Amino acid sequence: MAPTASPAPALQSTIPVIKKGDVDAMAAMAHRGKALPGIPSFDSHAEKRQWQLEHMACSFRVFAREGYAEGISGHISVRDPEFEDQFWINPLGVHFGMLKASDMICVNLDGDVVGGNIDGSINAAGYQIHSSVHRSRKDVHAICHTHSIHGRAWSALAKPLDMINQDVCYFYKAHSVYSDYGGIANEASEGQRIAQSLGDGKAVILMNHGLLTVGETVDEAAYLFCLMERSCKVQLLADQTGLEKQIVSDEEAAYNFKMASTPECLYTEFQPHYKYEEHLSNGSFKN
Structure with a gap:
């Protein structure tokens, strides 16, 4: 179907429904080949906890290499x-590129440190944002937020991303804009407003602030963050030309979303990044 040159459709809060049994998105990734492995299962909470912390630490290492660290x-x-x-969160004042699984701090929704690296401190604004989202979205198991360069630049426009290429369609009708910037989120009310703006979506653009993505796994949330940061860069570059953008049609954007934006697919999308970081660091982030 040929793309149209019409303006981007108005953002809606309802994510397109992914109908199970319609198309097997995971199987469709490999042409006549074996489907890639999806999200693993575990025999105990302890095993899953350690796996999550390792993938969390690896996500920080990837973010460091992508240049997302800012003080x-x-x-x-x-x-x-x-x-x-x-929930587990990173300690305050440790560079993304140095984080290990054992550095993470476990805190409850009341703000009490209950496990992990109990000698560390956590970012106050980070706690307010993450606790609010975890409280409001039981389906969300991971949240990513950094002050990445292109995310900050695009956030100043307080606009959703246009569906101008195949990859950005992973956010089709699944991202929003929080345009009520209230300064550093040290107060619970700011975190609550951000969570409300996120709604049932996968991501939110925080005006004058940056990007936030969520997922069923930290791999999903981390991949979406990298993708959204690049999508902001792509749109800024496209807009800079001053030429008319060709917008992906609603039908094709919805199809792309259905085929590529499931939790299993997005988890799988992050695995090359995980394995590459594991190779480069010799798995040091797992300690």
Whole structure:
């Protein structure tokens, strides 16, 4: 179907429905080949917890190589697999590129440190944002937020991304804009407003602030963050030409979303990044 040159459709809060049994998105990735492995299962909470922390630490290493670190800003959180009112988050003041699984701090929704690296401190604004999202979205198990360069640049426009290429369609009708910037989110109310703006979506553009993505796994949330940051860069470059953009049609954008934006597919999309970081660091982030 040929793309149209019409303006991007108005953003809607309802994510397109992915009908199971319609198309097997995971199987469709490989042409006449064996489907790639999806999200693993575990025999115990302890095994899953360690796996989550390793993938969380690896996500930070990837973010470091992508240049997302900015002073003490930025955080990733992962909900504990056993206690849904607890989540793990990175310590304050440690560079993304140095983080290991053992550095992470477990905190509950009341703000009490309950496990992990209990000698570390956590970012106050990070706690307010992540606790609010975890509280409001039981389906969300991981959240990523950093002050990446192109995300910050695009956030100043307070606009959703246009569906101008195949990859950005992973956010089709699944991202929003929080345009009520209230300064550094040290107060619970700011975190609550961000969570409300996210709604049931996969990502939110925080005006004058940056990007935030969520997922069922930290791999999904991390991949979406990298993709959204690049999508902001792509749109800024396209807009800079001053030429008319060709917008992907609603039908094709919805199809792309259905085929590529499932939790299993997005988890799989991150695995080359995970394996490459594991190769480069000799798995040091797992300690």
